[in-house]
Amino acid sequence: MKVWLPRDAAARALGADAVATALISEAARRGVRLDLVRTGSRGMIWLEPLAEIYTSAGRTAFGPLTPEDVPALFDSPETHPKALGLTEEIPFFKRQTRLTFARVGLIDPLDLAEYETQGGLAGLRRALGLSPPDIVTEVTDSGLRGRGGAGFPTGVKWATVARAPGPRKYIVCNADEGDSGTFADRMLMEGDPFCLIEGMTIAALATGAAQGYCFIRSEYPDAITTMTAAVAIARDAGVLGRSVLDTGQAFDIEIRVGAGAYVCGEETALLNAIEGRRGTVRAKPPLPALQGLFGCPTVVNNVLSLATIPIILSRGAAFYRDFGIGRSRGTMPLQIAGNVRHGGLFETAFGITLGEIVTEIGGGTASGRPVKAVQVGGPLGAWFPPALFDTPLCYEEFGAKEGLVGHAGFVVLDDTADMAAYARFAMEFCAVESCGKCTPCRIGAVRAVETLDRIAAGEAAALPLLRDLCQTMRLGSLCALGGFAPYPVLSALTHFPADFGLNTEAAA
Numbered sequence: 001m002k003v004w005l006p007r008d009a010a011a012r013a014l015g016a017d018a019v020a021t022a023l024i025s026e027a028a029r030r031g032v033r034l035d036l037v038r039t040g041s042r043g044m045i046w047l048e049p050l051a052e053i054y055t056s057a058g059r060t061a062f063g064p065l066t067p068e069d070v071p072a073l074f075d076s077p078e079t080h081p082k083a084l085g086l087t088e089e090i091p092f093f094k095r096q097t098r099l100t101f102a103r104v105g106l107i108d109p110l111d112l113a114e115y116e117t118q119g120g121l122a123g124l125r126r127a128l129g130l131s132p133p134d135i136v137t138e139v140t141d142s143g144l145r146g147r148g149g150a151g152f153p154t155g156v157k158w159a160t161v162a163r164a165p166g167p168r169k170y171i172v173c174n175a176d177e178g179d180s181g182t183f184a185d186r187m188l189m190e191g192d193p194f195c196l197i198e199g200m201t202i203a204a205l206a207t208g209a210a211q212g213y214c215f216i217r218s219e220y221p222d223a224i225t226t227m228t229a230a231v232a233i234a235r236d237a238g239v240l241g242r243s244v245l246d247t248g249q250a251f252d253i254e255i256r257v258g259a260g261a262y263v264c265g266e267e268t269a270l271l272n273a274i275e276g277r278r279g280t281v282r283a284k285p286p287l288p289a290l291q292g293l294f295g296c297p298t299v300v301n302n303v304l305s306l307a308t309i310p311i312i313l314s315r316g317a318a319f320y321r322d323f324g325i326g327r328s329r330g331t332m333p334l335q336i337a338g339n340v341r342h343g344g345l346f347e348t349a350f351g352i353t354l355g356e357i358v359t360e361i362g363g364g365t366a367s368g369r370p371v372k373a374v375q376v377g378g379p380l381g382a383w384f385p386p387a388l389f390d391t392p393l394c395y396e397e398f399g400a401k402e403g404l405v406g407h408a409g410f411v412v413l414d415d416t417a418d419m420a421a422y423a424r425f426a427m428e429f430c431a432v433e434s435c436g437k438c439t440p441c442r443i444g445a446v447r448a449v450e451t452l453d454r455i456a457a458g459e460a461a462a463l464p465l466l467r468d469l470c471q472t473m474r475l476g477s478l479c480a481l482g483g484f485a486p487y488p489v490l491s492a493l494t495h496f497p498a499d500f501g502l503n504t505e506a507a508a
Contacts, residue, residue, distance in 0.1 A: 001027065001034050001074070004052040004059065006105065008041035008190050009222040010183065015066065016049035022067035023051075026074055040191015042105035043345030044092055052087055053077055061087040092361065097323065098347045099331050100308045101184075104191035109226055112233055115194045121239070123313030127202045128247055135206035136162055139309065141317035143329025148174060148185075148265075148302030148407050149480065151328075151395040154309075157299060160289040161207045164297035171203045171212035171251075172274065172293060172300045175227075176258050176265040178217060179378025181337040181409035184345055185303035188333075189216070189223040192307070193230035194239075197253060199306035201244060202313055203299050204251040212253040213293070215270050218260055228255050262433040266479040267300040269435060280435040281479040302407075304333060324350035328394035328405075336362045338374075338411035355389030358412055369414040373496070375422075377406030379429055380484035382491035383419065402491060404484065419496035423489045424452045430485035441482025444473040448489065455500050463493075463502075 003023060006016055020036060027034035042050060042061075050063035053073065061084040062073065072080050084090055098104075107114045115121070127135050140155025161169060173196065177185035189196060200212045214231075216224050231253050234240045240252050261279040263269045268282035271293050292298025308330065312320045321329045328350035334357060337343050341363030358364070358374055365371055373383040382403035384391065391397050398405050413422075431445035448469045454462040470486030477483040493500060 001032055002037070002054050003034065003073075004037045004039050004105075005049065006041040006191075007038035007222070008048075008187060009220070010045055010187075011041050011048040011050070012222070014045075014048045014064065018067050019049045019051065019065050019070065022070040023073075026070050030074060032074065037108050039107060040104040040109055041187060041345075042087060042093060043101070043187065044090065044342070045344040046342055047084070050084075050087075057086060059087050060085065061090065092342055092344070092346065095361070096347050097331050097349055099311045099320070099323075100195075100304060101188065101192070101333055101345065101347050102311070103195065104187060107192070109191050109193055110229055110233060112194060112237055112239075115192070119314065120194055120310070121198060123310035124198050124202055124239075124245070127205050127313050128245065128249075132162055132206050132208065135202065135313070138317045139206070139312060142312045142320040143317075143324070143327070144305065144308055144312060144320070145328070145395065146302060147304035147308070147332070148177075151405060154301065154305055157289055157301070158203065158206050160287070161209075161297045161299050164290050166297045168211070168294070168296045169207055169209040170293040170296060170298040171200050171207070171209045172267075172271065172298055173200055173212065173214040173303060173306055174265065174267060174270055174300055175214055175216040175220075175223070175303050176270060177220070177303070177407070178262045178265050179407050179409055181375070181411040182335050182378060182407045183337075184333040184335050184407070186220050186223050187345055188303055188307050189220070190226050193227050194234060195307045195310055196227070196303060197230060197234050197240065199309035200253060201239065201251055202309050203301070203306060205244070205249060207297075207299055209299065210250045210252075212251065213256050213274050214253055215256045215258060215264070215274060217258045217264075224255065224257055231255060261435070263435040263479070263481055266481065269479070270300070271298065278435075281437045281481075283478060304407075324394070325392065326350075326394055326396060328396070332393065332405070332408050334361075334393075335407070335409045336412070337409065339365045339367055339414050340412040341366045350394045351392050353389060354384060354391045354393065355386075357393070357410060358389065362410070362412060365412060365414040367414050367416075369416065371412060372415040372417050373413045373419060373492075375411040375413075375488065376409070377404040377484075378409055379426055380480065380487060381406055381409075382487045383422070383495060384491070385495040387495075402487060404487070419492040419499040420452070420456055420501075423492040423500075424449060424456070426488040427452060427485060430481055433481060435481075438476065438478045438482065440473045440476035441478070441485070444469050444477075444482065445485060448473070448485075452489070455502070458501055460502060466493075
């Protein structure tokens with residue numbers, strides 16, 4: 001009997017390890033040979049722990065399982081009360097376009113041979129037959145943009161590093177995923193680590209780098225363990241090390257672990273941390289692409305950006321570019337969380353509307369009450385009311401409404417939410433997490449919290465001061481922490497003035 005069961009951190013938190021123990025015990029009691037494969041999660045978190053059994057029709061899903069549900073899997077899977085049918089026919093999963101996450105939940109994350117069977121290393125092998133400029137051109141032509149920040153074109157960043165003079169060059173993967181409502185980086189590292197390793201290696205071939213670093217937040221112990229094991233396996237197999245697949249091109253990866261500072265999600269603070277320095281933001285220029293890690297030209301990309309590279313190289317730029325709209329090309333792994341019925345990861349092409357994401361894919365609120373607001377892009381993203389649910393998911397459309405796609409984390413709230421409290425939390429969060437490098441962030445966030453308290457106490461005259469503080473932070477902060485902190489505050493004031501004790505005219 002072959003069973004696939006996630007060892008993803010979310011599935012484990014929901015009891016997957018206890019289900020695995022029950023499966024092993026029940027198989028031993030019955031004398032049944034059990035082939036238990038621990039995978040990544042399929043992303044349907046409300047169904048975890050989700051086990052899959054191979055049948056003549058394909059992989060059939062069961063969930064959410066408890067240890068008490070296990071004996072019935074051996075008795076009669078067809079009539080099991082938690083049978084869900086074929087996994088890939090579940091509506092939430094069937095509607096997706098899985099490119100970056102194609103293998104997550106499908107394979108054993110640390111089985112390199114199975115990774116290759118499922119299309120892995122095809123992109124790297126094609127890249128080895130191209131010149132570095134041709135690799136960069138392929139990435140540029142695909143339209144891939146940064147998947148963790150402001151959406152800067154990946155190919156442009158690589159081209160800058162490739163052309164920059166320097167004794168050494170580096171590839172740095174930013175896996176310091178600290179935004180609320182985001183978990184795609186963790187899922188990718190735990191469910192398909194070789195994909196990230198392959199993407200980093202292709203980046204090295206394109207830019208001439210010989211060393212890579214993957215900086216993972218300390219709060220992700222499972223991802224750290226999986227990535228560390230995957231790097232060792234890849235090195236033993238010749239994918240990493242002194243020679244990449246016997247080509248003579250040297251490239252290796254080192255795993256570095258963060259120490260809990262949110263600001264290290266900003267690329268220059270992250271570089272300081274890797275160097276053993278305090279995680280504070282660097283002034284730009286110089287850009288990291290010219291003077292980054294140890295003063296050398298450095299590619300700094302998010303996990304999802306690098307993990308998307310293998311599919312672009314294996315299938316071609318045109319294949320990837322055909323998905324999406326406008327200047328937002330390809331697919332985006334959406335992370336749907338908060339007060340929502342169907343929370344989880346959903347990969348789809350750019351262009352889907354916010355309303356479709358929340359009501360059709362997410363299924364509305366878990367509480368059954370009306371949706372009041374959705375925050376997109378982490379704790380510093382803008383709050384979108386239902387009136388803006390016709391906004392298509394793309395960088396320009398969200399930017400035009402004072403929002404950002406960012407890491408594509410969606411946090412849903414129902415109509416009982418106090419938006420004034422959420423606005424205050426955003427500023428307080430910024431005040432606590434500021435590295436102290438620049439005055440607008442260090443002082444502005446503290447003054448903004450005080451001013452929000454004055455407004456909440458009924459002092460409408462404090463509104464102009466709050467707006468001036470927010471404008472100063474947006475224009476004067478060195479990094480996204482202070483620069484984007486005003487977005488949730490101003491959007492909450494604009495769309496939900498009554499929560500601040502204000503009328504619409506006062507908020508305007």
